[in-house]
Amino acid sequence: MTTVNTKLNRRSFLKVSALAGGGMMLSFSWLAGCKPTEEEALGLPKEWFELNSYIKIGENGAVTLYSPNPEFGSNIKTSMPMILAEELDTDWKNVWVEQADFYPERFDRQFTGGSQGIRQGWTPLRTAGATARAMLVAAAAQSWNVPANEITTSAGILEHKASGKKAHYGEMASLAATLEIPEEVELKDISDFKIIGKSKKNVDGEKIVSGKPLFAIDHKVEGMKYAAIVHPPAFGMRLKSFDKSSVMGMPGIQDVFSINVFKDDYVQNFFDTTTFPEIVAIVGNSTWEVMQAKKNLVAEWEKAPETKFKMAGFGGNSMDVTVPSGLENTSSHKSRMAEFIKNPGTVVRKDGDPEGMFKKAAKVIERTYSAPFLAHNTMEPMNCFADVKGDKAVIYGPTQAPEFIMGTLSSSLGIPKENIQINLARMGGGFGRRAYSHHMVEAALISQKIQAPVKMVYTREDDMTDGVYRPTYSATYRAALDENNNLLALHVKAGGIPESPLHANRFPAGALDHYLAESWDISSNITIGAFRAPRSNFIAGAEQSFLDELAEEMGKDPIEFRLELLKRAETDPVGSNNDYDPKRYAGVLQLVKEKSNWNQAQSNVHRGVSAYFCHNSYVAEVVDTVIKDNKPVVESVYAAVDCGIVINPDSAANMGEGAIVDGIGNAFFGELAFNNGVPTKTNFDTYRMIRQKEAPKKIEVHFVESTENPTGLGEPLFPPVFAALANSLYKATGKRYYEQPIAPQLEMENLRM
Amino acid sequence: MALFNLNINGKSQQVDVDPATPVLWVLRDHLDLVGTKFGCGISQCGACTIHLDGNAVRSCQLPISAAEGAQITTIEGLSENGEHPVQQAWMEHDVPQCGYCQAGQIMTAAALLQRNPNPSDEEIENAMNGNICRCGTYLRIKAAVKTASQKL
CATH class of the missing domain: 1.10.150.120 ([2Fe-2S]-binding domain)
Structure with a gap:
């Protein structure tokens, strides 16, 4: 047992009733609880008793757990409450789960992204569960007049064996809710876990499969209007004027006006990335009518000048941001990147004497990898509901990061934060895109202007062309080999538009005496942001493809080669800033080797391996492809994962499978190009997404058994699959793939995709 | 605008909309059947799939005028309580x-x-x-x- 101090996360213990006076406490009835199973489950109680911000218990013993973080599909709405339920020591079948709305006074870190939900929620959630349990035990001790340490709990039942007294949690809840919060509580031993580590079904599963309204786009209230937006046609352009009369006569159209997302004096924060700060809004009686009007709107656009603004950075520092003018092209991006690849970059890490080693090398291998901009393409397009009247605002929308948009909303609306309630909708996908929530500000400004509730919906074309994209990247790897094919030095020079993908202190840094890492970047007015495993989603593919080619050149098995490097990093690491644990890294390689029967590959099956560490978790993957009727088919993918304790194993496997499919899809097809600032793809007819036929026929996700604290899963399985696929395709076709997307190159080799 | 008599999930419904309005938006905005989703608007993603006389069709490009007289089934009508x-x-x-x-x-x-x-x-x-x-x-x-x- 571990004792933890509850003062560490005191705000978790604010009771709902304590907040009701100050906040706007709205009850969203359609978000009301859903039961995981009907089997012998308790019905709704007559009264709830709040034990802390996360937990309320009914007089009949039913439990409601609040899931604090926004849900975008990683199933934290099930797994975070599982952690609470474990320490509360309740029966999962009597648990209702509700999505908490945005209450920074009550909850820590209501942010979904960076694969941090479970990792950072682990201790606060366990503590909240254990504290509620301790209060129930204290209530029983008081009622029964027995020492608290003689009372045991199990599945929602309190028991004092010596006196034969027994009660369910509901019987003690009203008294427990009045007790002082203990200063210290004991957490369970991992070996005593009954819920964590046992697969639980998605608490919203039934609602999803029966089409219940779960998403912001499904929301409707009496008197609600609908809005569409019209944004500049190209990056580097802005609104000059628009002709209101071009749409005002159209059926169902109520108003047309422009909105500015930011007030002039507003200092943007890091997540205030907004594609087009000024847009035109069309308001009307139905989605279809405003979408028709959108096509008819006559507007004039002009080239935007260079803009400069201050952006608040982390730790109170502010940055000067310059957005260049001009209409950018993919072809000119490529030629500018080619110049940067040739020139020296900024040295980010240097160990030993890499230049000297390259001079004396018998052989130098140099390869350059690249990948294009990517659009997130969440299935639910950007949208938001807002109801702004006078000095009060209710915003209900898909956001990964309510905390980062609250300040923007307050500034742009001129309404104090305490009068703004952000309610958290289930998101139809996020992938990083919804960490940037200017769609909420847009909807709020539209509602403020018309003083009525409104639902603003982007078309797919808006969503794809008004993006906060994954940047385009490049990485050049060089290896110096001696005459016996021993590796002398490694050099990586990586960059992108507008950011570098380099993580200079990650593997293989630390495993090599002579290592050089350089970085470069080129500014752009195309907006970029987090995309599932930012930077790692490119650099992993480049690095792990290069290591594969290097292993081949050195005559080594690709897994053994990596294990040798990791052994060096473990036993005699170079440098002190290496941000990975070589043992855990090697562990996933060993596990994937075993699970994929690496040494007994079948004939006609072409295998590629890759391993990567990011977002605190370790992953190795093996991809098997076969060529059938001139068509590359991904037959199997084996993944080995070390993310510490796994909360919800089947759901974790689902997340891993999805990340692998996503990676294979983006490796084969993902691409957004620009022509004079205009995105060249606007919908799924041209932007190719992976579909059922191209998905692997089998995926196995294996977890390393671990008692380490849990780390995240949303991202870590995504980056390594790019190289595992490319290395496998190399075996199948004899060609290395240095550029993404891969499918067009396969087609040149008469392989159909 | 025109009146359309529809059969949706076994129930008769009447709506007064522009004949070009896709079934998707009639379902979502006019009849509050929001289980059918908007994804792309060009029949490429399948999020808006419904049954028209038992066949799977994309509702985002199906004008309401073409759906009169047909049996429309949405996800809400596939079963009472998700027991399909x-x-x-x-x-x-x-x-x-x-x-x-x-x-x-x-x-x-x-x-x-x-x-x-x-x-x-x-x-x-x-x-x-x-x-x-x-x-x-x-x-x-x-x-x-x-x-x-x-x-x-």
């Missing part, structure tokens, strides 16, 4: 991640199994290929279709 074998299989395999595309996936799968109760892997892949799942739950979708086919 396809919905049950979806829960058994815990298919959804974000869940946004799943109503469309389920409607496509239900129509497939209606006309072909024992589809091969290839037939499942072909039938489901028009439905994009951005979260990549394709393997679970395929497994769930197989499970449902055994229970039909």
Whole structure:
């Protein structure tokens, strides 16, 4: 047992009733609880008793757990409450789960992204569960007049064996809710876990499969209007004027006006990335009518000048941001990147004497990898509901990061934060895109202007062309080999538009005496942001493809080669800033080797391996492809994962499978190009997404058994699959793939995709 | 604007809309049946899949004028409380991640199994290929279709 101090996360213990006076406490009835199973489950109680911000218990013993973080599909709405339920020591079948709305006074870190939900929620959630349990035990001790340490709990039942007294949690809840919060509580031993580590079904599963309204786009209230937006046609352009009369006569159209997302004096924060700060809004009686009007709107656009603004950075520092003018092209991006690849970059890490080693090398291998901009393409397009009247605002929308948009909303609306309630909708996908929530500000400004509730919906074309994209990247790897094919030095020079993908202190840094890492970047007015495993989603593919080619050149098995490097990093690491644990890294390689029967590959099956560490978790993957009727088919993918304790194993496997499919899809097809600032793809007819036929026929996700604290899963399985696929395709076709997307190159080799 | 008499999930409904309005938006905005989802508007993603006389169709490009007289079934009408074998299989395999595309996936799968109760892997892949799942739950979708086919 571990004792933890509850003062560490005191705000978790604010009771709902304590907040009701100050906040706007709205009850969203359609978000009301859903039961995981009907089997012998308790019905709704007559009264709830709040034990802390996360937990309320009914007089009949039913439990409601609040899931604090926004849900975008990683199933934290099930797994975070599982952690609470474990320490509360309740029966999962009597648990209702509700999505908490945005209450920074009550909850820590209501942010979904960076694969941090479970990792950072682990201790606060366990503590909240254990504290509620301790209060129930204290209530029983008081009622029964027995020492608290003689009372045991199990599945929602309190028991004092010596006196034969027994009660369910509901019987003690009203008294427990009045007790002082203990200063210290004991957490369970991992070996005593009954819920964590046992697969639980998605608490919203039934609602999803029966089409219940779960998403912001499904929301409707009496008197609600609908809005569409019209944004500049190209990056580097802005609104000059628009002709209101071009749409005002159209059926169902109520108003047309422009909105500015930011007030002039507003200092943007890091997540205030907004594609087009000024847009035109069309308001009307139905989605279809405003979408028709959108096509008819006559507007004039002009080239935007260079803009400069201050952006608040982390730790109170502010940055000067310059957005260049001009209409950018993919072809000119490529030629500018080619110049940067040739020139020296900024040295980010240097160990030993890499230049000297390259001079004396018998052989130098140099390869350059690249990948294009990517659009997130969440299935639910950007949208938001807002109801702004006078000095009060209710915003209900898909956001990964309510905390980062609250300040923007307050500034742009001129309404104090305490009068703004952000309610958290289930998101139809996020992938990083919804960490940037200017769609909420847009909807709020539209509602403020018309003083009525409104639902603003982007078309797919808006969503794809008004993006906060994954940047385009490049990485050049060089290896110096001696005459016996021993590796002398490694050099990586990586960059992108507008950011570098380099993580200079990650593997293989630390495993090599002579290592050089350089970085470069080129500014752009195309907006970029987090995309599932930012930077790692490119650099992993480049690095792990290069290591594969290097292993081949050195005559080594690709897994053994990596294990040798990791052994060096473990036993005699170079440098002190290496941000990975070589043992855990090697562990996933060993596990994937075993699970994929690496040494007994079948004939006609072409295998590629890759391993990567990011977002605190370790992953190795093996991809098997076969060529059938001139068509590359991904037959199997084996993944080995070390993310510490796994909360919800089947759901974790689902997340891993999805990340692998996503990676294979983006490796084969993902691409957004620009022509004079205009995105060249606007919908799924041209932007190719992976579909059922191209998905692997089998995926196995294996977890390393671990008692380490849990780390995240949303991202870590995504980056390594790019190289595992490319290395496998190399075996199948004899060609290395240095550029993404891969499918067009396969087609040149008469392989159909 | 014009009046249309519709049969949706076994119920008669009347709406007064522009004849060009796609069934998707009639369902979502006028009839509050929001289980059918907007994804692309050009019949490329399958999120808006409904049944028209038992066949899976994309409702985002189907004008309401073409739906009069047909039996329309949406995800809300597939079963009373999610007890259709396809919905049950979806829960058994815990298919959804974000869940946004799943109503469309389920409607496509239900129509497939209606006309072909024992589809091969290839037939499942072909039938489901028009439905994009951005979260990549394709393997679970395929497994769930197989499970449902055994229970039909």
